[in-house]
Amino acid sequence: MRIAAVVPAYNEEEAITDVVNGINAMALANQLNIDVVVVNDCSKDNTYQIASKLKCKVLNLPVNLGIGGAMQTGFKYAYQEGYDAAIQVDGDGQHPAAEIPKIIEAHINNNWDVVVGSRFIDGEGFQSTTLRRQGIKYFMYLNKLLTGYLITDSTSGFRLLNRKALEVVNEYYPDEYPEPEAIVLFSKRKIRMGEVSVQMLERQGGVSSIGAFSSVYYMIKVTLAMLFTRFRN
Numbered sequence: 001m002r003i004a005a006v007v008p009a010y011n012e013e014e015a016i017t018d019v020v021n022g023i024n025a026m027a028l029a030n031q032l033n034i035d036v037v038v039v040n041d042c043s044k045d046n047t048y049q050i051a052s053k054l055k056c057k058v059l060n061l062p063v064n065l066g067i068g069g070a071m072q073t074g075f076k077y078a079y080q081e082g083y084d085a086a087i088q089v090d091g092d093g094q095h096p097a098a099e100i101p102k103i104i105e106a107h108i109n110n111n112w113d114v115v116v117g118s119r120f121i122d123g124e125g126f127q128s129t130t131l132r133r134q135g136i137k138y139f140m141y142l143n144k145l146l147t148g149y150l151i152t153d154s155t156s157g158f159r160l161l162n163r164k165a166l167e168v169v170n171e172y173y174p175d176e177y178p179e180p181e182a183i184v185l186f187s188k189r190k191i192r193m194g195e196v197s198v199q200m201l202e203r204q205g206g207v208s209s210i211g212a213f214s215s216v217y218y219m220i221k222v223t224l225a226m227l228f229t230r231f232r233n
Contacts (some may be wrong), residue, residue: 001032001033001084001085001104002033002035002082002083002084002085003032003033003034003035003083003084003085003086003087003104004034004035004036004037004074004077004078004081004083004085004086004087005023005034005035005036005037005086005087005089005100006037006039006071006074006075006077006078006086006087006088006089007019007020007023007036007037007038007039007056007074007088007089007090007091008039008041008067008070008071008074008088008090008091008157009038009039009040009041009043009047009051009070009091010040010041010042010043010047010064010067010070010091011043011044011045011047012043012045012047012091012092013043013045013046013047013050015091015092015093016038016047016050016051016054016091017050017054018093019089019090019091019092019093019097020036020038020051020054020055020056021054021055022096022097022098023036023089023097023100024036024055024056025097026097026098026100026101030101032100032101032104034087034100035056035057035083036054036055036056036057037056037057037058037059037074037077037078038051038054038056038057038058038059038091039059039061039070039071039073039074040058040059040060040061041061041064041065041066041067041069041070042061042062042063042064042065047091048060057077059073059074059077061073065175066175066176067157067176067177067178068173068174068175068176068177068178069175071088071157071169071173071178072169072170072173074086074088075161075166075169075170075173076169076170078166079163079166079167079169079170080170083163083166084162084163085104085107085160085161085162085163085166086160086161086166087100087103087104087158087159087160087161088157088158088159088160088161089158090157090158093201094126094158094200094201094202095117095157095158095198095200095201096198096199096200096201099117099158099198099199099200102117102196102197102198103115103117103158103159103160103196103198104160105196106194106195106196107160107162110194111192112162112192112193112194113161113162113164113165113186113191113192113193114159114160114161114162114165114186114191114192114193114194115159115160115193115194115195115196116151116153116154116156116158116159116183116193116194116195116196117153117156117158117159117195117196117197117198117200118151118152118153118156118195118196118197118198119153119156119197119198119199119200120136120152120153121152121153121195121196121197122197124197124199126199126200126201126202132215135155135215135218135219136153136154136155138219139154139155139180139222139226140152140153140154142180142223142226143180143183143184143226146184146187146226146227146230147183147184147187147230148187149183149187149193151183151193151195152195153195154179154180154183155177155179155180156179156195157179158198158200159179164191165186165191168185168186168189168191169182172185173185174225174229176221177218177221177222177225180222180226181222181225181226181229184226184229184230185229188229188230
């Protein structure tokens with residue numbers, strides 16, 4: 001398989017070197033054909049300058065598109081360049097490269113179009129804050145209601161998309177906070193989904209885009225987006 005590891009990065013100068021080098025080292029050790037694609041989302045720090053010196057392809061956005069726009073840029077690149085699959089790996093170091101083979105193996109063994117890496121199946125590794133866990137559980141139940149899929153970590157950005165799923169997101173991908181809404185989108189397009197247990201880490205640098213004051217806004221906006229996606233024609 002020819003795989004693109006898409007790394008969205010906004011002000012990730014502290015972590016981007018370890019993220020890119022970690023993926024490359026893991027791919028070499030496991031004899032995996034993986035190309036790292038960093039999507040620099042108009043960072044204000046030295047993310048672009050640092051990434052440009054690493055073993056990766058850098059897509060440098062001229063304006064900040066947010067996580068949804070950055071990821072669609074990477075997915076479009078992977079689809080149009082003929083990759084068999086793309087794996088999202090966050091640029092803040094939360095997704096250990098050593099967990100990537102688990103996701104690839106789950107894709108191959110189960111013939112899933114989308115594989116979500118979940119930190120909650122076995123409860124190992126960093127489990128996020130109590131408030132965020134409650135929000136994630138809410139989206140788990142909402143997604144189960146809307147799609148029939150029980151995805152325990154629907155906000156996880158640690159996920160693989162094959163060619164069939166990439167064709168969908170090449171046309172449209174949710175903006176701002178895309179992961180829970182994307183599950184609804186995939187279910188409507190008959191994309192087969194599953195999840196596999198992975199361990200995650202605390203972010204290794206940068207600042208989360210979802211602060212305490214924006215949590216309520218996040219919950220309301222994503223809920224409305226999921227409902228709209230589910231019931232629109």
